[in-house]
Amino acid sequence: MFSSIDLDIRPGAGLGMFELGSSLWTVLDMLRSLQHMFPQVDIKYDPDTSSITPIILHLRPHIDLLFSGYHQRLHTICLRKLRDPNPPVTLRYRDTVLSSNEEVLIKVGISRTFGPTYPGDDLRYPGVLFSFEEDVIGEGLKSNAKHSEDRMQEVKRVIIGQKGVDAQDRDALDEVMECPVMFGDIARAVVKVNDGVTLHVYPASAQPIHIRIGETKAQDLNVILGPPLRVHYKEDDRMTIHSTSRSSDDIDDTDYFYNYFQHGIEFLISGSTHIVQKIILHTNVPGSPLFQRYKRCPWDIEGRPEDDEDDTPPRMRFYDRFETISHFLSPREPPPSMLLDRTDDENGMTLPSPTTRLHGYDGIILEVTESSQVVTVILF
Template sequence: MLSTLDVDIRPGAGIGMFEIGSSLWSVIDMLRGLQHIFPQVDVKYDPDSSATTPVILHLRPHFDLLFSGYHQRLHTICLKKLRDPYPPVSLRYKDTLLSSAEDTLVKVLVSRTFGPTYPGDDLRYPGLWFSFEEDAIGEGFKGASPHPDDRKQEVRRIFVSQKSHDGEERDALDEVTECSIMDGDVVRAVVKVHDGLLLYRHPSTTDPLHVRIGETTAQDLNIDLGPPPRVHYKEDDRMTIHSPNQSRNADRSSHYFYNYFQHGIDFLISGETHIVLKIILHTNVPGSPLFQRYKRCPWELEGKPEDDEDDSPPRMHFYDKFETISHFLCPRDPPPSMLLDRTDEEDDITLPSSTTRLYGYDGVILEVTEASQVVAVILF
């Protein structure tokens, strides 16, 4: 017999192990360790607008998780098929058992537990609502037919989303507002070409962190961002063949990367001086070769201010198309590109479009998909 999936409801906050405001990267990373509970995870998105499309994770048969399009934050959790026994679900709210393999959740129990609410086809509370209609696109197990006694109507789906501050119902395409689970995460990364990076982090009261190429040290990064999840010593020197100064590349074998997967950023650090040499920012575009290796870094490319008093210089964003960003960096035609296939060394990975192109500009390299989406920015 399959073990019971025991979860609790937290209106406006989450269900079970899923917390509103969590990043897509962290949730999928967590699911990798829960394959015995969720053996099948389907990722759904709009391929025509993959950089800004909301993403849905289907965890069959019980969960649908909706993530916002720009910051890829968990927006809405749907729990369904409460009576599907594969696996069985036990659902609680505080000290009250709402549903189990033996107990069916019905309308009158919801009213007794959560109190009165406004009339309608569903029972809606702040950050929580109960639906009595079957999932239109559901498949497999079907619950019992509607009960003739309205009080005995069976709950088919439960939704949890962020509570609205103004009392209005939140739109499914809205971004998630700042909450405690985001603390420490990057909310904006402002790229200053030939200088470095300004990192703005949650909570919004945190001072921005300025990482400078040629000045910031590995020790600085450890103090400000904490130890990186991985330190990777540079082994791939294939790009040095394109360098005009081969003598400067002699000591590259000692360089190493600080990989901050949870921020979507890599730092290449000198093996001799331990100073930052390059910065790589990842966009985490669904369907691209690097999807889910890094959390999305919401980068902005800053242009030159019009004068010394200009405090709002022009910027390009991670969701802008390559042609627009290229013209922003260089008004002339795009430079020649190099073809990169990140699946060359991955025999078990197949993607509809596995190749990207590298375009070099003064101080910046862009990695671009066939759909003109910039999936990585390299600063040097």
């Protein structure tokens, strides 16, 4: 463990290595390489609303990171227990040390550094709040502390959030506003069955990216999405026993996957033509077997428009329940499903509900948890 943690505060932007707007996947991936600094990370969420639950990462003993429920973006950072020496924390603002082993963060010190602010129980500035009470992050940016005029009051919590419109603090359950750390990430993936997917990326002004099954080439993916984090050659042919289109002798064992873990999306590419054959989108639902292997890809499944003039066709979204999406894809009874236990290939992994079901439709397969959350969409 580090002898101390040195953090700079950036109101409305971040704290130390943590940037507001960063994805849950990115932050957890970074924390894996920082186990010497943060040896214990607790993940807290509501299992009853697992697909849209806000998530808290508790980095003992000092830092809480609150992520938004829909897009899993870092919304609020809470620094507390500033005087806990295990490990000691040094907090800086620009060139000024606010808190350390030798420097206690008190009310008058905040006023001298940040200047005047509005009356209230806490000291509020755009993008940062200093509280004198030990409350939990679930309280958001609000506090019920009793007002005190004591200039020597010790700061117990420092809370960093985005600067809201008209300098007003934003609700802890709001989604994170677009910011530079998101640029290049997928904001929305619009699925068209039997066609492909349209990726809308940050910033909002960027042109959408169209990827079509049977048309887009691996070279195109390298140009528009960059090189994949991993190229994986297809080795698992267990599903071919269910195929009615070709015999197992016809399977091309040179097919390969482009894995874009950082986008929550992967592509199966033909080894002979190098054209996209399948597109796989991941929902990154907490508690599911694939949680944190891929970033959340916020997908919509687009239906057929009512007529030629309908520019708002119906859509199902990643947080809709399986029964609703199934009826949307096929009003008949759901097709027979197959069981899949992803922990079979993972020695030592145990989950309360490791089994998912695969439901196949024309051109699309849904992988569904026992709680009716769709964790994977496969287009073919």
